[in-house]
Amino acid sequence: MSGLVRTADGRLSEVAQGSFGGGFAWAFSRDFKLAWRHPGETMLVIAFFALVASLFPLGVGAEPQLLVRIGPGVIWVCALLAAFLSLPGMFASDYADGSLEQMVLSPHPMAGWTLGKIAAHWTASGLPLTALSPLLALQYGLETDTLAVLAAALALGTPILSLLGAACTALALGARGGGMLLALLALPLFVPVLIFGAGAAEAQASGLSPSPHLSLLGAGLIVAAIALPPAVCAAIRIALD
């Protein structure tokens, strides 16, 4: 995209102009295509999710009543951990080969393409997790309505995790301490999402209404989508200085 700009000596000149939507679309399609062509990471996220969710019945015993009771929380924790483990991939390769610097220099507003990147990352991690969750919910013997609420909670919560995770990943780019540092930064921030997300499914399972939890998650998603991209941008700038 380009536009006309009046320069200091009064002449009009053509200059590349970016836009929020243009940046979003560009980054989203790029990262989505990359993830589509290299599905390995998404496969790993799904495999990890299913694997860890299988560990719990093996560890605590497969008594159906117990599994139904712990199901929502356990599935949520596994999804959260899987989402967490996929975080480094969001910026790692672009940071390493210098593409991130190039993106910062682009005419597109930074918030646009960072949101595009985060959204694309969510389609490769949070979305598959949400899609797989009903299957795991059946393995835990959850009722259909609980299962539906669990999927809805994950659909609302995993984007928040991607947004929060993006901020933490950007902050920790190139830091010593690697994954452990990222865990220390991200997991405490994930806690409210976990509480409301698992709480929604558990409310449904107990016969209460899950709408307060889901509403809070929805509100949280809106606030996160607005407030966190600037924070991610600031963190990327700090990382590149």
Place this chain on the structure above:
Amino acid sequence: MNHAFYLWMSYGATALAVLAEIVALRARRARALRLIEEERDLEAQD
């Protein structure tokens, strides 16, 4: 209920924490001064 135990554990832990912090502060300052001295000696050798 032996309340004295809980009170001692609470007030005692706080006193210990404060003490530990002050000791750590002095150690940090000493370490900083030592670091400065070491670097000065290293540069004096050049």
Place this chain on the structure above:
Amino acid sequence: MNWFYFASPPTFYRLAGWLAPWFFVVAAVLGAAGVYIGLVEAPTDAQQGEVYRVIFIHVPAAWMSMFLYFVMACYGGVSLTFNTRLAAMMARAIAPTGAMFTFVALWTGSFWGRPTWGTYWVWDARLTSELVLLFLYFGFMALASAFEDPRRGDRASALLALIGLVNLPIIYFSVLWWNTLHQGSSVSFKGTSMHVAMLTGMLLMAFSFWMYSIGTALVRVRAVILERERRSHWVRALAART
């Protein structure tokens, strides 16, 4: 008035060194008075007996844990806005004391909960969010020290502190928003239902902790300044004299 006069490390180093002892003295006096009132003067509680006296440590420590995080985040914000080194150093200096008070709040709360609620720990909203606060402090300290370039650590941890500010209202209002085991607040700006001696003891301890925190922050920032500015002329001269 030149507001940035004390933003220069050597000037602030001297000022902090001059001020710090006074804060410790005041903290000690207030603390002694507070502990005396807490353990001796204040009457025995009708329901809890003597063990309620943990409140004189627990509540002030919890207040400080939240207040210090807020101040730390403010210094972080200042350091990002004005790109000053000293504000970032102050944030680093405050963090360990904040973490200490968070730990004390959790620990004393635990030992108060055991005889009164029957358990050392419960995963209710307030305790969980206070525990999260402890992890936020650790995350701040870890991130600040995770880079070769200390300025990068300054900026990253400042941004992290600002992001984590959302946890403070959650802790503060958790007893209001959730059905929790933890007691609701009995002290507010409008007044209190507490006995006068108990309130006095709590306020004395709160001020004592506050003065202590300022003292430790000033002493710690001096050490941070020495570490960070160790290659500069004035630090070399200072160390040679010491």
